[in-house]
Amino acid sequence: MKNLFRAVLFAVLAALSWLPPAAQAAMSEWAESEGGRMRLVAISQPRNDAILALLQIEPKPGWKTYWRDPGDAGMPPQLDFTGSINLVLRSVSFPVPEIGNDDGGRFVGYHQPVSLIVEFAKPLPDAPSTINLNAIVGICEKVCLPFMTNFSMPLKPGQPEGEEFMQLQLAQSALPEKPGKDFEIRNLHFSADSKMIEAEITLPGAEAPQVAIVAPPGLRLGKVEIDAGMDKIAHIRIPVISDKAQAERTITMLVKSGGRAIEATLALK
Template sequence: MSSASFLGRALLPILLAFPMLAPVRAEAAMAPWVASEGGRMRLVALSQPRNGTITALVQIELKDGWKTYWRYPGDAGMAPEFDFSGSTNLRLKSISYPVPDIGHDEAGRFVGYHQPVSFVVELDKPGEAAPSVIDLKALVGMCDAICIPFMAEFKLPLDPAVPEGEEFSALMLAQSALPEKPRADFAVRSLMKSSDGKSFVAEVTIPDEKDVQAEAAASRGVSLGKDPVVTVDGRTARVVIPIRRIEETGTQHQITLLVKAGKRAIEATLALD
């Protein structure tokens, strides 16, 4: 499904949901849930910086039968968009995505989540003693029989004096769902363009030669083709990712490659030459 058709099908639900798009304020480090037809979303944060970094979660709970999406959604749907640019005394450092399901449904290839999901956000805090407010404008796709974009805005002041018991527990649970860090038995060894320039080719050391899957998302200016092709030879997986086009953007392009092998998964963001 194209982005245009996805948004076109979603126009009526957006208009009906418009009253829910007002900013949500919270005095503690946990914003109230904002509801949509397919589920609900909220923002949670640890108010105390760790090494100058604030950690936050964007939590999504889906209703039965609904789904949402990874960095690259597959053949339909839409990737999440998180805008923290309006935050006070905070700058976005990274957003980490839990390991998604990779498969096929009635719309084609699907990369995303059928269960509650928490995206882990790290924000630099330049002024350690100065007040901070997280300002998040979020846009995510949710699908069941229909697909709807779900928009919500959160403004969350950070108060270092507020206890962090529930928020800390939520963070620990969210981090356990992230891809593991690459290690000797499971890592991307190389990523290069094919000799004909039509694809990127990654060589990956894998711990298990069964049930190996891969998916990729690219930075702005790089359009990838569908369905990476994975071939396995012993403890090496070769991932071929088709290239549709590469545009000059003035910045170095990147690919985020996710590889699942059995019950394990890694993710690596690699610069493109």
């Protein structure tokens, strides 16, 4: 059903590409690099008390870009929205990445076009606002080339947003699921000697999971160890290499299994 939904969205987007330029008022020009291109797309009208935008990154064929944690090499996107006017960053959501191995070792990221969903609060609902973004994105082939650019996009309520809205719907359909009873991460904690982080994952089927994690600054972790039993429960262990984290410790964990994916940010106990 999800694939059918995406197919319908692609068809609608193809039709919208023939609309006159006014329908693209909340899209920046493409910024180009040797390995790909990126642009900013925004919805000017608040939805559920939030302003939503997309950073669309398109690697060229044979190139790749990265998730929140890139794996053994590469760099995650570094996005600075602090210069934005009348907008406060709430979150950046990533679509489900590939998890595998390539010439650089373990790889977590994307070989295809990817849209990051950015959510802002708008403190003054009736005042003008502008998205200002300084972006550094890793786009790599044999070597990594940091792709640096900036965008400034005034938001103009009342402008047509047909294509922007459909782009947002398509990006939301590519996000991981929220954990549920049949697929969830449980009991994330330090081991008694604090040398390991441990957790249990309830799986939707018999397929062993793939796991990607993002640790807080100062907490350096080793390779994830997975023990997937026959009861749809996987036990994971992550070696703690060093722990100098100063703030509250949370782990963002993405789990893929059985053609599905979940993501959650959990407090370490």
